[in-house]
Amino acid sequence: MGDAEIIPIGTRGRPGRGSGTRRPSSAARDLAGPATRRRTTREDAAPDDAVPDDVAPDGAVGEARDLASVPPPDRDVPLAGPGDDATAVEAPDPPGIPAADWLNALVAGAREVLGEDWESRLAHGLAAVRRRLTGEYAVDEYGFDAELTRRLLFAILRPLAEKWFRIEVRGLENIPADGGALVVSNHSGTIPVDGLMTMFSVTEHTGRFLRPLGADLVFRTPIVAGLARKMGATLACTEDAERMLSGGELVGVWPEGFKGIGKPYSERYKLQRFGRGGFVSAAMRTGVPVIPVSVVGAEEIYPLVGNVPALARLLGLPYVPITPLFPLLGPLGLVPLPSKWLIEFGEPVRTDSYGEGAADDPMLVLNVTDQVRETIQQTLYALLMERPSVFG
Amino acid sequence: MGRVVLVTGVSRDLGRRSAAALAAAPGVDRVIGVDVSPPRGDMGGVAFVRADIRNPVIAKVIAKEDVDTVVHLSVIATPGTSGGRSTMKELNVIGTMQLLAACQRAPRLDRLVVKSTTTVYGASSRDPAMFTEDTEPRRLPRSGYAKDASEVEAYVRGFARRRPDVRVTMLRCANVVGPHVVSPITSYFRLPVVPTVLGFDPRLQFLHERDLMAVLGHSVTDGAHGTFNVAGAGVVSLSQALRRLGRPSVPLPAAAVGGVGSVLRSARLTEFSPEQVSLLTFGRGVDTTRMRDVLGFEPRYTTASAFADFAAHIAPGPGPGERVVAGLGRVLGAGVPDDLDGPDGPRGSGVPSNAGATRALGRGGRDA
Incomplete structure (x- = not known):
């Protein structure tokens, strides 16, 4: 190691910094020559000792040599030219992984x-x-893409349903194996996660797809609109409901609508008005059973403690939620609280026993609506008693 | 004795070929084509009369030729070469009025076939998934082609009331596609990069041009009285259509699509009318049960196969994504089987695409 030499810096030529674009600075020119020559000869002899011990204590030399080992583009001394024996022996493999x-x-x-x-x-x-x-997949006339729903949506929902909410599903025997049926559920949770979870649970346990009926806001909102039809949703109107039911589909409705989903946390598990009973008359006209569903747990995922009505009007939304975490924590506030969920499918209410014009008898329709609503409310109370705690 | 058919709007390609197909149909003696400008191309056995339907002279043509069937194809979707919007409106609405007035005075006339469009239903977020013929549009169309078409329909309904002895068949046809069709929707799909509305994936229905000619011929010879939706079976979503076409698309916010549309219009690439923007936002489906049961017509092409025929003519070759996947499959030696676990369809037979794939998958015994 005695041949280590102190390399003078900037002793010749114009001082200054090299820009690295066209010409190296004089300092770099000074350094590059001897440093690289040393490097090529030393590497086969003593690769273990890169920096000599007795170099200048300021460390500038080591740095300078590192700089110099990267050749400036227009050097006239070739570093690894074709005639250079040392490098030809040194690097037979092309760079990179074979x-x-x-x-x-x-x-x-x-x-x-x-x-x-x-x-x-x-x-x-x-x-x-x-x-x-x-694009070689099929969508049905409502735009439902079964493959995408099963492979993508349900794959995303599965960990949420099983690990996060730990959903317990009861009364699955009440879902008919085939033929049309109308699934009627309570609605809560600020964002319709309960609908997604009910859809997931039905498909997971019975193999049938639950086709949700959505408000027209869903089909007006960008992104949501594109996804909703792919997931099997269609507009909540008489035509579509009857068309789907008579087509033998399992149709889901949430008759509380925005009243239910956007109600304050203090009113949790209190059912709101059940629309105008349109879902019952659709079921009566097509003669399919009504299956009441009670979902416990969705109320607590985003406890709605406030609302900004002015902003909601401005945005054309039914409400703008304030929860304990949103918008306080920003996007993190969108993480739902891990409440424990229970979903119970109740005994079907038959509608095919009513006479011909039953669907046009408002009194009968309202009575059946009340019956369904009361069933769901009582089941909710029973399930709440059963659940040890909100997060239990 | 066969029928004597008068066809309006024969200067345009679809009208000309429909007239020629009618002339070749059994049970039709003569076909007289009428338009303001002569058609370019072969008319087959059609006699062309240069007449303007906005002009009472059409009544003389009907009387002189002993016409007993009128096929009205002259409701146009775009002004095109004929001039601006006012000319288009005049052609559509005033032309129909004059034609129907002439028809009312023609005692021998007993059949009227009008080609209308599903555009009359509009497209919005409040629409049912499938329109039946009785569904009223949620919002009456306020401008453009849709308004013209709904006014034309109103006049036709009025005519049907005044001449109950005439069998009036109104065909609400879905977007017609085919290798030769030039229309707003086909020029939209011919764009090199297709703009779409961000966050929406509309459902579309198509009718193949051959099925359009077939349904016109069917309505003239067999037909039924009433209004019928005419479309190929099934729907495709726009994203699916673009993937099948292998065209790149660029999603734009809804507000920007109109601006892009006017740029494209000035570049004479395509026309983005408000009703087309709403179709490309919300989509539309029509129920064709009455077409099958009452009119007794069954299209030969489904929506998907009509679009496939159109796509095969305008853009052969797979898209970049597809090439990457196919290349990846080749590199890994596994091959990409055609459709191993497809949900449905004739290709779901589980036959791998090549011998290499058969070996690699260890399913040699299942080669069909």
């Missing part, structure tokens, strides 16, 4: 992630991706 290593890593990774039959699984996955990309 393709075989990439392939091995990919295969190992695929096996790790997808298991032993990774090839067929991957082929399935690629086929699915290609089908999505080429």
Whole structure:
């Protein structure tokens, strides 16, 4: 190591900093030559000792040499020219990782992630991706994309439903295996998460899709509108409800609407007015059963403690919620509280036993509406008694 | 003795070919084509009379030729070469009035077929998923083609009341697509980069041009009295259509789409009328039960296959995403099977696309 030499800095030429674009500064020119020559000869001899011990104590030398090992673009002394023996022996491999290593890593990774039959699984996955990309999938006349709903939406909802809300579902035997039925549920939670969870639970346990009926605000709002139809929703109007029910679909309605979902936390688990009973007359006209559903737990996910009516009017929304965490914590306030959920499907209310003109008899329709509403309310109380605590 | 048919609006491509197809139909003796400008191209067995339907001279044509069937195709969606919006309105509305006035005075006339459009239903967030013929539009169209079409329909209904002996068939056709169709919706899909409305994915229905000609011929010879929605079975969403087309799309906020539309109009690429923007926002579906049961017509093309036929003519070749996936499949040696677990469809047979895939998947025995 005795050959280490003190490299003078900036002793010749014009002082200044090199811009690195066209010419290196004189300091850099001074440094580059001897430093690189030393580097090429030393590397095969003593690779373990990069910086000599007895160099200048200020450390500038080491830095300068590092700088200099990167050649400026228009140097006239070639660093690794074709005629240079040392480098030709030194670097026979092209830089980078060989393709075989990439392939091995990919295969190992695929096996790790997808298991032993990774090839067929991957082929399935690629086929699915290609089908999505080429548009070779089917949507029904309402725009429902079953594949997307099952593979994407439910995949996202599953951990939320099972791990976060720990949903317990009861009374699944009340959902008919086929044919039309109208599922009527209470509505709460500031954002219609309860609807999504009911849809998920129905499909998860029975394999049938619950087709929600939504307010026209849903179909007017960008992004939401695009997703709603793909998830199987359609507009809550008589035509669509009867069309779906007579088509043998399992249709979900939340007759409380925005009154239910946007009610303050203090009124939790108190059912609001059940619309005008339109859902009952649709069920009567098509002769399908009404299945009352009670959802406990959704009230606590975003406790609505305030509302900004002026802003809501400005935005054309039914309400602008204030919860203990939103908008205080910003986007973090959108994380729902992990309440414990219970969903109970009640005994079906038959509507096919009523006579021909029953759907046009307002008294009968309102009575059945009240009956359904009362069933849901009583079940809610019973479920609340059963639940040890909000987060239990 | 066969029928003598008068067809209006034959200068445009669809009208000309529909007239030619009518002339070749059995049970039709003569076809007289009428328009203000002569058609370009082969008319087949159609006799062309240069006459303006906005002018009472049309009554003389009907009387002189002993016309017993009138097919009114002359309701146009865009001003095109004929001039501005006022000319278009005059052609559509005044032309229909004059034509119907002439028809009312023609004693031998016993059939009237009018091609209308599903645009009369409008498109909004408050619409049912599928319109039936009895559904009233939630908002009456206020401008453009939709308003013209609904006024034309009102005149036709008035005519039907005054001449109960004439069988009036009104066909509300979905957007017509086909290799040769030039219309706002086809020029929209022909754009190199297709603007869409951000956050909306409308449902669309199409009618193939051959089915349009078939339904016109069917209405002339067999037909039924009344109003009928005519569309191919099923719906496709716009995103799906664009993927099948392999065209890139650029989502724009709803407010910006109108501005882009006027730029495109000045560039003469396509026309973005307000009713088309609302169609591309909210979409529309029509129920075709009456077409099948009462009119007795069954389109040969579904919405999807009509669009596929159109797409095959304008944009062959897969999109970039599809190429990446196919390339990835090749690199990994697994191949991409055609449709292993597809939910439905004729391609869901589980037959891998090539021999390599068959081997790699270990399902050699399932080769069909």
